[in-house]
Amino acid sequence: MYSRLVVAIVAVVLAGSLVVTPAAGATAVENTDEPMVHVAVDSDGDATVSLVSVYDLTDDDEQAAFESVAEDEEAQGDMRDRFADRMESVAENAGYEGEDVIDDSSVEIHSEEGHGVVTLSVSWGSLAEIDGETLVLTEPFASGFELDRQLVITGPDGTAIESASHDPDVDDGAHVSWDAGTDLDGFELTISLEDSESDTVTETESEDDEETADEVPGFGIGAALVALVAILGIGARLTG
Amino acid sequence: MYIRGQAIGTTAMKRLGTILMALVLVAALAAIPLGATAALADNGEDNSNDNADAAENNSVEPGEQLTGVVGVQDAEIDGEVSDRTFGIKVANAASDEAKADIVGDRLDEIEQQLEAHEAELEELDEARENGTISEGEYRAEVAKITAEKANTERAAEQAGATAGELPEDVLEERGINVEAIQELQENASELGGPETAEIAQSIAGENVGNGVAGDFEPGPPGGIPGDDAADASSDDGDDDEDEDRGAGNNSADQRP
Numbered sequence: 001m002y003s004r005l006v007v008a009i010v011a012v013v014l015a016g017s018l019v020v021t022p023a024a025g026a027t028a029v030e031n032t033d034e035p036m037v038h039v040a041v042d043s044d045g046d047a048t049v050s051l052v053s054v055y056d057l058t059d060d061d062e063q064a065a066f067e068s069v070a071e072d073e074e075a076q077g078d079m080r081d082r083f084a085d086r087m088e089s090v091a092e093n094a095g096y097e098g099e100d101v102i103d104d105s106s107v108e109i110h111s112e113e114g115h116g117v118v119t120l121s122v123s124w125g126s127l128a129e130i131d132g133e134t135l136v137l138t139e140p141f142a143s144g145f146e147l148d149r150q151l152v153i154t155g156p157d158g159t160a161i162e163s164a165s166h167d168p169d170v171d172d173g174a175h176v177s178w179d180a181g182t183d184l185d186g187f188e189l190t191i192s193l194e195d196s197e198s199d200t201v202t203e204t205e206s207e208d209d210e211e212t213a214d215e216v217p218g219f220g221i222g223a224a225l226v227a228l229v230a231i232l233g234i235g236a237r238l239t240g
Numbered sequence: 241m242y243i244r245g246q247a248i249g250t251t252a253m254k255r256l257g258t259i260l261m262a263l264v265l266v267a268a269l270a271a272i273p274l275g276a277t278a279a280l281a282d283n284g285e286d287n288s289n290d291n292a293d294a295a296e297n298n299s300v301e302p303g304e305q306l307t308g309v310v311g312v313q314d315a316e317i318d319g320e321v322s323d324r325t326f327g328i329k330v331a332n333a334a335s336d337e338a339k340a341d342i343v344g345d346r347l348d349e350i351e352q353q354l355e356a357h358e359a360e361l362e363e364l365d366e367a368r369e370n371g372t373i374s375e376g377e378y379r380a381e382v383a384k385i386t387a388e389k390a391n392t393e394r395a396a397e398q399a400g401a402t403a404g405e406l407p408e409d410v411l412e413e414r415g416i417n418v419e420a421i422q423e424l425q426e427n428a429s430e431l432g433g434p435e436t437a438e439i440a441q442s443i444a445g446e447n448v449g450n451g452v453a454g455d456f457e458p459g460p461p462g463g464i465p466g467d468d469a470a471d472a473s474s475d476d477g478d479d480d481e482d483e484d485r486g487a488g489n490n491s492a493d494q495r496p
Contacts, residue, residue: 062325065322072456140303146307
């Protein structure tokens with residue numbers, strides 16, 4: 001009786017944890033034919049940073065050459081590794097440390113008639129700082145970064161830009177962007193997490209637990225403690 | 241007394257065990273966020289130290305370095321595409337004359353690029369001396385030019401290798417001199433001196449401008465070679481891959 005009850009309660013707790021875990025994970029840049037630096041920030045501050053370069057292919061030979069790169073896994077691997085190493089160096093220079101700060105590097109190459117697109121991406125751990133209910137993004141864009149292409153920043157789903165040190169050229173709710181040539185010295189972007197989708201999901205899935213913290217997947221420590229005390233209490237009654 | 245005491249002790253021990261287990265679990269759960277906080281705090285301290293070190297040892301701001309990294313990365317991809325484009329053009333050429341024309345066009349581009357690199361480096365030196373740009377901005381730009389310069393150097397090497405396989409009379413008709421091409425390559429290599437290479441390395445690591453490793457044999461697109469082209473594809477393909485990695489005509493213009 002006791003063991004069945006414990007198993008049942010643990011199963012409920014685990015199932016609940018899985019159901020309400022926010023679907024975190026920065027979204028890589030969508031297919032685009034515009035050169036840009038794209039930053040997709042997650043609710044935990046991690047981000048996917050992508051460098052999108054677009055090349056005009058003026059004749060069949062250039063088109064064929066570009067397509068050969070797109071089919072060459074070894075070459076792509078070399079490009080990807082170099083980009084990851086270099087971004088790691090930038091991260092270290094910006095004060096981030098640890099083996100996993102720069103991770104999950106990738107390269108995507110595709111071409112269409114007349115142009116080719118190369119997208120190099122890395123995952124940058126804790127790129128944005130969590131400050132209460134906000135995410136704050138500064139480096140490496142705040143100190144002498146010269147934009148030769150757009151800077152596009154996408155926040156977690158359902159979030160809103162609370163403030164930006166530099167007026168964006170585009171703010172459509174889903175993302176903000178600054179055009180090439182914008183002086184971003186002292187850049188700081190604050191994203192409000194209050195309306196983020198992870199909160200929405202939590203509230204929808206766990207109607208009785210209105211204060212579930214979105215930084216912690218599942219029920220959180222408090223709920224786990226309650227469950228634990230309940231288990232122990234029931235166990236003590238059954239055995240006592 | 242002993243037995244009762246034992247009986248009482250057994251019950252007490254069971255309860256005590258339950259309480260202890262609860263305490264241990266609660267403590268373990270409580271330690272998770274504390275540990276995480278401590279780790280974050282440690283990380284924060286480390287980051288502060290790193291910042292201090294970076295400020296001491298490196299005059300390049302993170303944003304300036306990122307600018308350099310973007311420039312180097314673009315230049316390398318551009319060089320790779322250009323390298324392959326040149327190889328395909330030569331492989332598709334149906335005659336020695338056509339190949340020589342491609343080499344001649346390439347040499348014109350190489351000369352223009354060398355002049356541009358030289359002018360850009362001079363301009364950067366002046367700007368640094370005048371204080372118009374910061375040391376970090378200077379280094380980021382030099383890193384990008386170093387990567388472009390490496391493309392030019394390899395382009396000259398590739399053009400020279402291709403020219404070396406062509407009949408002299410065909411080259412002479414077009415004013416192409418293999419030794420002059422080698423001189424262009426040396427000029428590209430020496431432009432800016434060893435300091436530029438060191439600066440580029442400080443921005444983007446050791447392999448700035450090195451050709452991208454890859455598996456590529458140039459050949460006619462669509463696999464419709466003529467006999468000459470097929471031969472050229474095979475021969476030039478091996479040469480291109482083994483010796484001329486990275487050279488090209490830089491004709492795949494990158495969009496700003």
